[in-house]
Amino acid sequence: MKKLTVLLSTLALVLSMAVTGFAADTIKLGVAGPHSGDLAPYGIPAMKAAQLVVKKINAQGGVLGKQVELLIQDDQCKPEIATNTATKLVTDGADVVLGHICSGATKAALGIYKDAKIPVMSPSATNPPLTQSGDYPNFFRTIASDDMQAKMAVDFAINKLGVKKVAVLHDKGDYGKGFADFAKKYLDESGKVEVVLFEGITPGAMDYSSIVQKVRKENAEALIFGGYHPEASKLVSQMKRKRLKTVFISDDGVKDDSFLKVAGDAANGAYVTGPRDLSSIPLNAAATAEFKAEYGAEPGAFFQEGYSAALALLNAIEKAGSTDYDAVTKALRSEYVETPVGNIKFDSKGDAEGVGFSVYKVENGAFTELK
Amino acid sequence: MEYFLELFLGGTTRGSIYALIALGYTMVYGIIQLINFAHGEIYMIGAFVALIVAGVCTIYGLSGVSILILAGVIAVIYASAYGYTLEKIAYRPLRGAPRLSPLISAIGMSIFLQNYVLLAQTSDFLPFPRLIPEFAFMEPVAHIIGSPELVILVTTFITMILLTLLIKKTKVGKAMRATQQDMSMARLVGVNVDRIISLTFVIGSALAAIGGVLVASYIGQVNFYIGFLAGVKAFTAAVLGGIGSIPGAVLGGLVLGWAESFAAGYISSDYEDVFTFGLLVLILILRPSGILGKARKQKV
Amino acid sequence: MLQDFKKSILVSIWFVFLTFPLMVVRVNTMDQVVIWRWMNLVWVAIGSFILSYLWRYMLSRKQARTKVAEEGGDTRTKLQLLLEDMNFRYKAMGVILVLILIFPLVFDTYQSTIMISALIYVVLGLGLNISVGLAGLLDLGYVAFFGVGAYTYALLNHHFDLGFWITLPIGGVLGCLLGVVLGFPILRLRGDYLAIVTLGFGMIFKVVMENWDALSFGPSGIANIDRPSFFGMDLSLANSTIYIYYIMIAMVIFTILITNRLKNSRIGRAWIALREDEIACVAMGIDMAKTKLSAYALGAFWAGMVGVLFASKTTFINPASFTFMESAIILSIVVLGGMGSILGVILGAFILILLPEYMRAFSEYRMLAFGAAMVLMMIFRPQGIISNLRQTYEYKGTKEKTDNG
């Protein structure tokens, strides 16, 4: 029995040494996000972006003369798994991390990176408190936060559409409700508009006919919806069925080709906010071309943001001259970097300066940016 | 008043779909006292098969109503086949086992079927072609009740009449009722009980598939997860009406549809599911046998 | 032989028919493309052919086993006999204890984190085992109690800065109280109604947490929850993980000890009797309401406690962590491990939580496998991986009369 114990513990020791590894001299870029499960479409493009960036930079001689090594971890967008993946990245010695994708998972993981003094940059976590609370000095993002989006949607509704009565709906989710809460706040603050309805709808419910009738009863001129495209397409289809003329305004979660496909005709005339159209930026087009050359398909959601984040992180290490936490965060805040989302640096809270949203209108089954 | 009518009709539409699915639960429960947890998944599979058939047909150039009928028929056939297989694999070997066993097996089957469709197809919502035509004569009242709702109501009504006739008038129906009342007695008088149980699953699944096709073409989207919530709601409807009772399932479905519709319309949809389950708990406490259910005398 | 072959061919053809639309056709209605994946059909055909043989073989084995049991024979497996050998059990426990204790010192933080997750599920499984495994009350909303514990700590920590150790029992007690409160209205419900109502409660918990902003901060959740402090000191991530690991080990041992004692007590026997036959149970003078409530509430207690630990480990919680799927996973742990069997549940938790973690490549198939396993277990091995170990009693057996007045 004793022998067995000794044998097993020796074995365990050897194994663990193998895991923690013979640290080669590389810069380690951690990538975390959903790479499996139903939210994988939001995580895989950023992962591929990081792979493309690292491949390119390594071919050019790496960062600070060292090769960049990728550590990729799946968090399935679940907070409890995200803490595990964060721990994994920390123990594997990641110098900087690109991720996570979902706001909830990011929040759960950030504390771990903070303790380990690792800068983290998300291409997609738009939850405002991530930067605004000041709790996470190690957090940066290459996408604008939800409140900016809500502000833009509200301003558009008031100034461009001139509506007086607005219904605000959300899907009870983290993202959707956050957006709706901000929209309501800005609508109330404007003093020009009455919020006639503020409610959550149940994702997966059979239909939304009652709520659509309620919108009609309240005579809302516009409906601002916070949530994702499946519910949005159900709502617009039923509004069309019920011959409602209410204008539909929604968020980035709806600005997805699936919305156009599933809602069909009913989508026409809807407005959604989303990251500014950046295809005119040369680097943006180049990144897209790179992706197409490598994978033979269109890049998906958050590809450009992920590409930008990877560039920004590695650029900061290069400029800082080391992977030291203070030096890297300082470089992120002071040095401009050319990326597919523009020439950016980060403010003291971690939001990128120079990225923003636009309003898009659905016309003839396509999103058109309104300037 | 118009608002009330709108909510009422919306609730009726939703409720009649619940009723279609609830019938499957109630018939199966009536015969083998099992909550067929995977029944919602059969509904989903029905919708999915219809989507695939309709998709293929559209691409190969068929049109309109003929697709709807073809897709519907194939969906019904497949859902029935799945229902039949489900019973054979997951429930038949467990006849006579402790009560919890088939229930857990059913939950397992539900999870399995969901993930089978997820892996074989996709996790995305797929657009379901709008196959139900817009009738011109409905246009004046379209804001209250549209053509799809009308089609749903009419189809459900016809289906239920057919089901009633089947159960009341045919020999098979008689055998089903006999089996429901006393399985061993029915066996003694020469009813092939195994076959009747299979048939119950087949009929229940067919009804669920009809519901699936109707909902999918009404809402316009399908994914692997639509069966879960619909199944839970429909089961709730079956319990409300009195599980084991066929008119009870229909009434329960309608009551649940109205309750949800009015709750969302007059109170708030924030707590929609809370209302549903609150109603269920209330009914089970006040009248455990449901609205139309007869109290089963427990044999001691 | 030929008969079997014919049967399997038929089964194979049937499944090819059945899976044809879903496995073969993939249509994209927007781009007007149909993808035909014919190869899948071949796999289905071969797979179902082989499986049908396996199915028959397993069925015949099961029948043989029940026959032996009916004739009063011993159906215990070698493993089970080994486990019932007290001597072996003590030795094995010793070795396992040593391995467990040195684990975080040998492996890195990540491995310990994974192990903590598995241990959390061990406690959850043991808790649910009380109501499902012992008392036969199928609870599909168990995750709500887990959520109550997690939210208790998150909120008390957020508003009042209460520490982990104070909140730990509070979480357990609140879980327990909720168990009693929910338990009351559903006492009179029979097995399957109970299942659907508890499922409803689980969903209600999530909806309430999503909507009641003032209490729960809604879907955006609560962040920056403190990790357990070590005598007032805040630890680094690595040390804190090791610390939580040992807390978790202590909690698991505590849970095993208590559930084991309960199981082999007067109360535990009453639970099992309730599961076996409600009517006979009350006719033996057992108060059904009290017995059911105690099982339900005690099961909830563990979920509440371990919920506190969960919140302190992840430092962030939101309602999305408490879905029906979570309840289903805990239930499959209990079912697969063996209902009523403590050792089985522990093993079940390790298999179901660690396997997918180390086989990330197959994680997509995780839920598929869970579902299939639940069905197959019920059919072929309803007692689980390790069935309930029988307690032995010692008695003198005098023939003399006693005064049992």
Next chain:
Amino acid sequence: MAEKKHKLLEVKGLTMDFGGLRAVDSVSLEVHEGEIAALIGPNGAGKTTFFNCVTGIYNPTKGDILLHPKGLETRRLNGLKPNKVTEMGLARTFQNIRLFSDMTVLENVMIGRHCRTKSGIFRSIVRGKAVLEEEQFIVESSYQLLEKVGLEDFANEFSKNLPYGAQRRLEIARAMATDPFLLLLDEPAAGMNPQETSDLDQLICKISTEEQIAILLIEHDMKLVMNISNPIYVMEYGKKIAEGSPQEIKDNPKVIEAYLGEEVDA
């Protein structure tokens, strides 16, 4: 009937309706100390329903069920939960055997001891001396009961693996474990062969005399009933049609008609 003995159970005008169906129609009955009373009647006469009313499984529509424990005050059983009735000292067996099939024979009997012992949750967790002693007492006394019904050799078998006749005896042992002064046996001889029946015959007499437990039994086996019981009550279509000593019953024309009209094996 010689001297008047202490009256233990008194049922007056018991009526039970299920919807429109009257299953038991104002039946009155008494069981005295030391008696082995029997309730007989054709199938569907309402005997088991009568039992279920008395033991609290159904709440009767009308009538009184009074229990007069010796030296204690009279209790009305109507509407009491079954476990309360059992606590009061009235135990029963079931027509279609209801054993805890996945428990051992010994454990089945130990369940019967539940209402006479009191270790609660916390004390079971702490497992102090008192609890251990109580546990041991439960085991010992249960084993002794098994000895009494002759099942001690099967103590560690699963109850589902017992032969039919032994299962019936186990039900009796389990019921006796609740320390009753009145035992209600629902067709204890059903499905037994003649040998088993005659063993049962002796067992019932032994319980009655040695344990001082009064017995009320429902039975189809007329031979058994006539051998051991007195008085006998006869029910038909929910009504009591006769009562008296075995001889009186044998000669009662109503009884003969009821039985001849129904089936011959009675």
